[in-house]
Amino acid sequence: MEELKKLAKELLENKTVAAVIGYQQVDDKRTKPIIVTTPEDASKLVFNEYCLNNLAVYLTKARIKNLAKQNGTTLKLGIVAKPCDIHAIVALIQESQLKREDVYIIGMNCHGVVKDYGMDFSGETLATKCTPCDSHKPLYSDSNLGEVKDTPKVSDEVLEKIQAVEKMSHKERFEYFKKEFDKCIKCYACRAACPLCYCQRCITDKTVPRWVESSPHSRGNFSWNVVRAFHLSGRCIGCGECERACPMDIPLSLLNRRMTETAKQAFAYVSGRSLDTPTLVGSYDVKDSDELFM
Amino acid sequence: MDEKIISKQNLVNFCKDIVANGHNLLAPGKTEYNLIQDPSEIVLDTKSKPTKASYKTFVFPKAEPILYYKRGKNDVVMLDAKVDEKKTVIFGAKPCDTNSFNILNKIFNWDYKDDFYNERVKNFIVIGLMCEYSDRYCFCTSVGSSPVSEKGSDLFLVPIDENNYAVRIVTDKGKEFIGAYSKYFTEGAPEKSKAAEEKVKQPEVAFDSKQVHEWLGKNFEHPKWDGVGDLCLSCAQCAFVCPVCHCFDLVDEDYSYTEGRRMKNWDGCQFGHFTLHASGHNPRDIQGKRYRQRINHKFKYYVDKFDEILCTGCGRCSRGCAVSIDIKEIVANCTD
Amino acid sequence: MSDKNWEPKIVAFVCNWCTYTGADLAGTSRLKYPTNVKLIRVMCSGGIDPVFILKAFERGADGILVSGCHPNDCHYNAGNFHARRRWTFFDELLEYLGVEKGRLQFSWVSASEGKKFVDVVSKVVNDVKEMGPFKSYDELNSEFMTKFPDMPEIDKNMIIKEEEAV
Numbered sequence: 001m002e003e004l005k006k007l008a009k010e011l012l013e014n015k016t017v018a019a020v021i022g023y024q025q026v027d028d029k030r031t032k033p034i035i036v037t038t039p040e041d042a043s044k045l046v047f048n049e050y051c052l053n054n055l056a057v058y059l060t061k062a063r064i065k066n067l068a069k070q071n072g073t074t075l076k077l078g079i080v081a082k083p084c085d086i087h088a089i090v091a092l093i094q095e096s097q098l099k100r101e102d103v104y105i106i107g108m109n110c111h112g113v114v115k116d117y118g119m120d121f122s123g124e125t126l127a128t129k130c131t132p133c134d135s136h137k138p139l140y141s142d143s144n145l146g147e148v149k150d151t152p153k154v155s156d157e158v159l160e161k162i163q164a165v166e167k168m169s170h171k172e173r174f175e176y177f178k179k180e181f182d183k184c185i186k187c188y189a190c191r192a193a194c195p196l197c198y199c200q201r202c203i204t205d206k207t208v209p210r211w212v213e214s215s216p217h218s219r220g221n222f223s224w225n226v227v228r229a230f231h232l233s234g235r236c237i238g239c240g241e242c243e244r245a246c247p248m249d250i251p252l253s254l255l256n257r258r259m260t261e262t263a264k265q266a267f268a269y270v271s272g273r274s275l276d277t278p279t280l281v282g283s284y285d286v287k288d289s290d291e292l293f294m
Numbered sequence: 295m296d297e298k299i300i301s302k303q304n305l306v307n308f309c310k311d312i313v314a315n316g317h318n319l320l321a322p323g324k325t326e327y328n329l330i331q332d333p334s335e336i337v338l339d340t341k342s343k344p345t346k347a348s349y350k351t352f353v354f355p356k357a358e359p360i361l362y363y364k365r366g367k368n369d370v371v372m373l374d375a376k377v378d379e380k381k382t383v384i385f386g387a388k389p390c391d392t393n394s395f396n397i398l399n400k401i402f403n404w405d406y407k408d409d410f411y412n413e414r415v416k417n418f419i420v421i422g423l424m425c426e427y428s429d430r431y432c433f434c435t436s437v438g439s440s441p442v443s444e445k446g447s448d449l450f451l452v453p454i455d456e457n458n459y460a461v462r463i464v465t466d467k468g469k470e471f472i473g474a475y476s477k478y479f480t481e482g483a484p485e486k487s488k489a490a491e492e493k494v495k496q497p498e499v500a501f502d503s504k505q506v507h508e509w510l511g512k513n514f515e516h517p518k519w520d521g522v523g524d525l526c527l528s529c530a531q532c533a534f535v536c537p538v539c540h541c542f543d544l545v546d547e548d549y550s551y552t553e554g555r556r557m558k559n560w561d562g563c564q565f566g567h568f569t570l571h572a573s574g575h576n577p578r579d580i581q582g583k584r585y586r587q588r589i590n591h592k593f594k595y596y597v598d599k600f601d602e603i604l605c606t607g608c609g610r611c612s613r614g615c616a617v618s619i620d621i622k623e624i625v626a627n628c629t630d
Numbered sequence: 631m632s633d634k635n636w637e638p639k640i641v642a643f644v645c646n647w648c649t650y651t652g653a654d655l656a657g658t659s660r661l662k663y664p665t666n667v668k669l670i671r672v673m674c675s676g677g678i679d680p681v682f683i684l685k686a687f688e689r690g691a692d693g694i695l696v697s698g699c700h701p702n703d704c705h706y707n708a709g710n711f712h713a714r715r716r717w718t719f720f721d722e723l724l725e726y727l728g729v730e731k732g733r734l735q736f737s738w739v740s741a742s743e744g745k746k747f748v749d750v751v752s753k754v755v756n757d758v759k760e761m762g763p764f765k766s767y768d769e770l771n772s773e774f775m776t777k778f779p780d781m782p783e784i785d786k787n788m789i790i791k792e793e794e795a796v
Contacts, residue, residue: 218773
């Protein structure tokens, strides 16, 4: 923790970075995002099991990007990132939303975070996104901090749920998802919290023509949730922010994770793992399977 | 004020009768207030966390048709949508929720009287329940309410011992409603419920709303708004779970070339396109301005117009915020 | 299905260069195929956004066919390759959400394959007939529609026919 504060202070002092996007302690078991722009404030930065946010979401915001522009030069943006957050940063770079040299990644070694604030960290309270996680050390980083600890071993709840849903008949499945999607109030917290939902204008906000109805009724909710899940297919890095942000407890990770599994099985691709490969849906291979087509 | 007593067993019977009489019965669940089919599932817990969503959707639905239309060659035939006249009874509502109708009544009966809202409220019976839950986000006491406030309830429940609840009859509507169920109630003992209420721990008063009001009037261009704005992700979670946020959007939805409906859907002031003009100009173009609007609307404009704070202090917006923006903390800092 | 007279509504999104021309060939060759299918011509299978599919279902389609040029034959070189990856996901997603596989089908039909177009369309129509009307999606549509029977009877002549409404 001290090394993080020291590093951030140095980076800000010698003008390597214009700002550090990081976490600030609220109380014992709660943190919140903070954008540190002065060396004095660097002492506010923390990192622990309560750093739930995926801060990569801020990297595509216009005002945050503008912070980096100082006196005619562009500095880097520093970001405190868990290994999974770094996948999001990598995906953003792959999708040309960001340049590698524009960001200074303070990669933290991570052994998992809690499901929600206020909980003690243990196997039972381990966030569901952390159970299948195999990246406890950053893949890409400019500095690598933090100690390596063991992640509690617990069963993969989301995968079990996915399989349980797959066992249902088509009709039951449709009913199940209809019921879940009906809860949706279209606050678009899922979209806002997602680091990869960076479109300047989302398809649901387009009105001429209106492809996805803006009404939060059964049909509009179904369209929106299908479109959201589809647009993240093969891109989702599984940070689970959408589900955490959802005020109505819709199991969004079921869809995201299911699509991630498809990407793995059909294309042997996991999003956000390599800066050297093109994105899955932005590229193609003539040897892709043709099974689907008559 | 009249007071009765009802035993736990009779409370369930009371609820069963409500359902049997064909009324909608709502009770708090984990995420939202649920329609109850089997009253024995209801768990009345004064210590439970407030639901993630408020119950405003039952009087001001997230989506409702207000009219239907069919296009003719020369004109359009329109048909008003009607409101379901079924009575709805909400059971075990938190005092911070019950206060919402008092606040919403003002805006929905201001220059235009909203029939859809008024009709539903007329058929709504609110049975409040004393609250013993409190976390860092609660601030009902700062906006003139309290965990034992009866404001907005028709009937108010206070647990007096393990097996009995005191039922305080707050409004004539409530009195009339329980008239038909009088066999379940026995004479009350106000001193017991008073004692129970006094034991409730009140959340600390975080700010003085008058001072905040004054400060907001003077600090429209304060740099702090940009600070919050940079962190806010521009979703409408806060507005949509809020018991008193009432902005809506009107959309026409065709379902064929010739027919369709006009929908009234919730809208949120934190969306970037909320104030986007057709010309392309956006008066609230950055998030800081939008957040300023949210606070100002709640603690200044609404007060100026209706002499009421547009906030019940339930803390839902902060509790659910993905980036932990705490409205209480922000408003408490709105002082010199 | 229970209703013997029920005929499915099928929408086919076809690419301009291959499948549409293939359909043309089927016509000029006097080949017969079911009339349930409504062709919508787009420039490339890569240009078919999945929201088109959702919209078609919303407007009452019972089955949908998406068809384009064979791999390596795309007029724009790679449109169908991009489409292939995307449809793989979309197909899996809809299936997971409870839409039966046969509701949404894909094919490659070249400009010279008039016969294949007939076969593909016949197969889709037969598959959908087997499955019956798309009731699940109808349920989504039915919300807030219940009040329509209350509409006053209006003069039928007053209503614009779909053809005129353009």
